[in-house]
Amino acid sequence: MPIIDVSGIDRLHHDAVNALAVQMREHGLRRDEPVRSTFGLLGDRWSTLIILVLGMGTWRHAELRRVLGRLGSEERISQRVMTLKLRVLERDGFVCRHVTQDVPPRVSYSLTPLGNALLSEVHRLIDWVNERADTIRMARAAYDAMED
Amino acid sequence: MPIIDVSGIDRLHHDAVNALAVQMREHGLRRDEPVRSTFGLLGDRWSTLIILVLGMGTWRHAELRRVLGRLGSEERISQRVMTLKLRVLERDGFVCRHVTQDVPPRVSYSLTPLGNALLSEVHRLIDWVNERADTIRMARAAYDAMED
DNA sequence: CGGTATCCTAAAAGATACTG
DNA sequence: CAGTATCTTTTAGGATACCG
Numbered sequence: 423m424p425i426i427d428v429s430g431i432d433r434l435h436h437d438a439v440n441a442l443a444v445q446m447r448e449h450g451l452r453r454d455e456p457v458r459s460t461f462g463l464l465g466d467r468w469s470t471l472i473i474l475v476l477g478m479g480t481w482r483h484a485e486l487r488r489v490l491g492r493l494g495s496e497e498r499i500s501q502r503v504m505t506l507k508l509r510v511l512e513r514d515g516f517v518c519r520h521v522t523q524d525v526p527p528r529v530s531y532s533l534t535p536l537g538n539a540l541l542s543e544v545h546r547l548i549d550w551v552n553e554r555a556d557t558i559r560m561a562r563a564a565y566d567a568m569e570d
Numbered sequence: 571m572p573i574i575d576v577s578g579i580d581r582l583h584h585d586a587v588n589a590l591a592v593q594m595r596e597h598g599l600r601r602d603e604p605v606r607s608t609f610g611l612l613g614d615r616w617s618t619l620i621i622l623v624l625g626m627g628t629w630r631h632a633e634l635r636r637v638l639g640r641l642g643s644e645e646r647i648s649q650r651v652m653t654l655k656l657r658v659l660e661r662d663g664f665v666c667r668h669v670t671q672d673v674p675p676r677v678s679y680s681l682t683p684l685g686n687a688l689l690s691e692v693h694r695l696i697d698w699v700n701e702r703a704d705t706i707r708m709a710r711a712a713y714d715a716m717e718d
Numbered sequence: 719c720g721g722t723a724t725c726c727t728a729a730a731a732g733a734t735a736c737t738g
Numbered sequence: 739c740a741g742t743a744t745c746t747t748t749t750a751g752g753a754t755a756c757c758g
Contacts, residue, residue: 438626439637446641456703457696465613467731478586483740489587493594500732505741515709526738526739536705543698548605550691555604557684561663615751631720648752653721674719674758722757732747738740 459514460540468499468507470544473533476517477541480532516540607662608688616647616655618692621681624665625689628680664688 451457463469468490475481475489483504491498508531511517516537522528533541551558599605611617616638623629623637631652639646656679659665664685670676681689699706 439623439641442622442626443641451696456706457699460699460706461618461695462613465610470609474590475587478583478590481583485583489583493587493591498732500734501741502733502743503731506731513710513713514706515713521740524739529740536702536709539702543695547609547691547695548599551605551608554684554687558604558608558662561684562661565661565663646752648754649721650723650753651751654751669720672719677720720758722755724755725753727752728750730747730749733745735742735744737742 456514463511463514463516464544464547466507468503469511472504472507472511473516473537473541473544476531476533476537480520480530483529483531486531511537604662611659611662611664612692612695614655616651617659620652620655620659621664621685621689621692624679624681624685628668628678631677631679634679659685 445451453459463473471490471493472486475486475493481489487499487501487504490504508517508519512519515534518532518534518537520530520532593599601607611621619638619641620634623634623641629637635647635649635652638652656665656667660667663682666680666682666685668678668680
């Protein structure tokens, strides 16, 4: 019994499509489930950078913001977006938020063990792409040149 | 000689920040360079799904669009966006586009060897997240419960 | 059939001002 | 200091119509 309606889909692909459909329904490939949301983190403008910086240790809010701005060349992260991204990372268990009871309060952020594990995956993926960066750049040049 | 202006940044982090800054300038962590653009693919709404489906073999344009729509539950990918995403994937060398000289032309898409290598990384990353999906879900539940 | 052009909506991100 | 609220800009994505 097919999981998805395969009418109009090449017979050769029926089984494979159904297997993927099962994976999507049962193994969290839907939006807002861990797989998609984590992939989303990797792709957004700041989350991966935040994880890389927090990989160096614990940071105060203000310092973290400064260094993110400096790393991203001229671009700065707005206070609003940084808080937003840190909240999501904290909610998913990648980032830990420490607050002292001083006035004004001192807030600092660091990676959890889960966050450090994600950092390893990020590093692995960065290395993977870098090993192929020239291939990609050449493919781009070839494609752009072919556009007559 | 520091690569970035470290004034106002905790002394403890100077060296690490500079190392990351070097990596960002020299190893493609900037926007539109392979690392960031590839991470972007992983995070967007359709590219990863396209790679997973093309991992099953060669697809005609119309069929690919149908099956993507079916997989994403109710959501459909618009023709415009599918062409757009496929173009980017083709330009970067992940996807191969075949055109026959029939009238009307028959266009089909498949993964290149580089695309298949990326597919492996995607699968690895999906597995990594799935192994931790329950941890993430529990972190979310705890965070949401704590919001008084 | 596959692609493009045009227009429109929604989501992400930035700027700024204000608060405990 | 860190966070929130409000407003604006930017970008991603969708709907539709039309073309070769």
